[in-house]
Amino acid sequence: MSNSTPATIEDVARIANVSIATVSRAIHMPEKVANSTRLKVNQAIAITGYTTNAMARSLRLGRSNMILVVAPDIGDPNFSNILIGLENEARSHGYGILIGHTQNDAQRGLEYLKFLNSNQAAGLILFTGILPFGHQTMTARLPPSVGVFEPVFNGGIPYVGVDDIAGARKAIDLLITEGHRKIAFVGDSRTRLAYSRRRMGYEAGLDAAGIGQDLRIVLEGDGTIESGRLAVEQLFMRDTLPTAFMCVNDQTAIGVMIGLKARGYDIPEDFSVTGFDDVPQAVFMTPSLTTIRQPRTAIGKHAMALLLELLSDGEPAETEILLRPDLIVRNSVGAPPRSRR
Amino acid sequence: MSNSTPATIEDVARIANVSIATVSRAIHMPEKVANSTRLKVNQAIAITGYTTNAMARSLRLGRSNMILVVAPDIGDPNFSNILIGLENEARSHGYGILIGHTQNDAQRGLEYLKFLNSNQAAGLILFTGILPFGHQTMTARLPPSVGVFEPVFNGGIPYVGVDDIAGARKAIDLLITEGHRKIAFVGDSRTRLAYSRRRMGYEAGLDAAGIGQDLRIVLEGDGTIESGRLAVEQLFMRDTLPTAFMCVNDQTAIGVMIGLKARGYDIPEDFSVTGFDDVPQAVFMTPSLTTIRQPRTAIGKHAMALLLELLSDGEPAETEILLRPDLIVRNSVGAPPRSRR
DNA sequence: ACAGGTTATGTAAAGGTTTACAGAGCATGG
DNA sequence: CCATGCTCTGTAAACCTTTACATAACCTGT
Structure with a gap:
């Protein structure tokens, strides 16, 4: 047998x-x-x-029924739920999913480019703002592709993400409503578009509340826990302190909380903190983190739906889908302390 | 061009x-x-x-240079570092890696089985204790395969994991040294071999210290945060309480800590807690979690090395590799409170 | 000059499919 | 009884490689 x-x-x-x-x-x-x-x-x-034999079949047909998902960092807590959205949608249309992990390494990207060039995948989902295929990128012949989170620089590739500006606006508005005036933004980054959009939301919220440039502090950070902690350290070298930290993502917020606790401060009594993403551990922090939730499964579902459209029609109905992020109120935000109000 | x-x-x-x-x-x-x-x-x-064209090449050659990694849960915090170990090792031998996500769903497993049957992968790394291919399993013609964490039931497949018994022993010995006598084990499970081995370490440690059966409490749990929290709730319905919780993994420990904090207890003053795995967030808990570290990158490296051996020789040097886990002392363990000693 | 050996290249088959094309069988309608 | 059309099936080419085998060119030593 x-x-x-x-x-x-x-x-x-x-x-x-x-x-x-x-x-x-x-x-x-x-x-x-x-x-x-x-x-x-x-x-x-x-x-x-x-x-x-799927391989022989694909060779003959010139297309396969697998879709390649390329991500720079599988460990990203945002990743796995989006993946589930992607998989479920793909599956119900007869496609399978394979995941490629690039670790932000162009050489590794090349491997997957070969995979694509051999028609071993019918479509591509990209988790980076850049095509991870090094210089070959320009001449690369890509299958129908969809970006997740951020538009893909090379252009022409539709994407689905979250309305970062609106999300950030919800966070900043909450802080302002609580009475904060001096709010630091932690995690400015020129490398990730999503992050700079979140900063735009920050600025817009302060503008709308008539809070001047002199009350604004923007701290560098690359979105890691460590960068959040470092930002706090830096800040305490300065003269004036904010009463709240609006962080570009949850990892950064966790770092900020660690930094503040290490200096003996209480959250939210001494400082308020907000994050962005609602990663799984956000709810388990002490205090639990007030943040902006990304509808991750929905993002995955929409991205795949878009790709499937591309695979059949050739033309996507839309070229950009921005989903609405939700404010999740927990316990890391309170009124600013009377003394420093 | x-x-x-x-x-x-x-x-x-x-x-x-x-x-x-x-x-x-x-x-x-x-x-x-x-x-x-x-x-x-x-x-x-x-x-x-x-x-x-890798596909035509593989079709002709009857083998590819891709290795499929099948995991039931990509979101598992243990996963990503092992993956990196796997990838680096594979890469340095000219193999690429693709990841298949089964979500513990046999149907999804079947997809990957077809993939394998078409020679689209030269080898297989399995992250489950069971072959995820449903009833087809028995007749399945698998390529050289290696298991990670646990032996694969179907037999004949070498695996690399961690010495769970020795690791658990380190945790229980620490608690005993600190003066604990009444220590609960949280997360008993018949489905995962690794977990029952950890329990064996727990029993062995208590035996060695001459601590009787009457002082032991074993609580069910499936390794999720929620199961840890529930275990605490259940426990407080009983008459006598332990002074320490030895948890089957970090997720469970986190759940236990949440449960204890919710009841207003301090850790480690009122109760000590240990985990197992040293997941990334363990260090960021308050208090930071004392746990047993799995050498994840090394596990990945060894697993892939074993597979590569299989791919060339046909025969692995060993059929089981158990790596040594390390005790990571942080702040969730202390002496039992005087009153309840 | 030639047998024998070495080196470099080409020819063609094979790997497992899909599908255009052709052919066979049959029924229908005149 | 024949032309027509329909349904079902088979033949063979194509997808892109790799490689056994054959061939050709050259060199070596006699």
């Missing part, structure tokens, strides 16, 4: 006493083959345990 | 004015071809941007 070498279409054909063409048709266009023949073929398939 | 259809070996051959066989040789056995010819071919490759 389970031989050392897998059954081919020819084995099935021999047993069913038909030609290989008929077997192929019985599988992929059953209505084109007589009932009796289809029955024979199915029996032969059952006997041999035949399963069509 | 970048045409709509990718260059084939034939395009290169035409431009270089040689046969396709020569092109193939120039690429894969350069020493077999004259210098001048090799030069011509390389130029032609540069002009066309040719990259060999």
